[in-house]
């Protein structure tokens with residue numbers, strides 16, 4: 001099922017707000033990405049994310065009033081791994097809240113489509129990871145000597 005009022009009706013305004021609220025409490029408390037949200041206005045984030053999600057799911061009467069994605073994220077140090085972590089938290093939040101399967105799919109697709117506006121870092125995309133070569137050192141380090149004493153520093 002594609003985006004539109006019918007898809008939006010599968011979650012509805014109230015449940016969408018509950019899911020977004022749960023999502024942001026997980027995000028703010030997350031060991032890996034929580035620090036990026038330190039000091040940010042959680043209530044505003046919930047409100048804007050709710051508007052954005054309602055709009056792309058197909059709510060007929062909601063308008064996104066936040067900043068453009070690129071502008072909103074330009075000042076934050078967001079790497080590919082942070083993006084992936086947020087995506088994973090979103091998946092888990094939707095699963096734990098028994099969000100409708102079509103809504104889950106559209107939401108994830110929408111998130112992935114925005115990636116280049118959130119981070120320019122391609123480092124943590126999993127596809128093509130085989131193609132990334134391990135960097136080679138200019139000079140090969142000597143092989144480790146198993147009998148060598150470990151230096152513990154000066155006495």
Ligand code: HEM
Nearest residue numbers: 033036037048049066067072076078082083086111114118
């Ligand atoms: C496609 C994925 C994402 C979407 C849809 C999204 C959505 C949003 C929205 C709607 C806002 C509020 C904009 C406003 O205040 O006008 C926002 C702000 C913010 N987002 Fe995201 N976001 C995404 C990815 C990320 C990631 C991966 C991170 C970091 C791990 C992140 C960190 C932040 C922070 C820190 C703010 C607050 C910026 C500020 O007020 O200075 N976002 N995001």
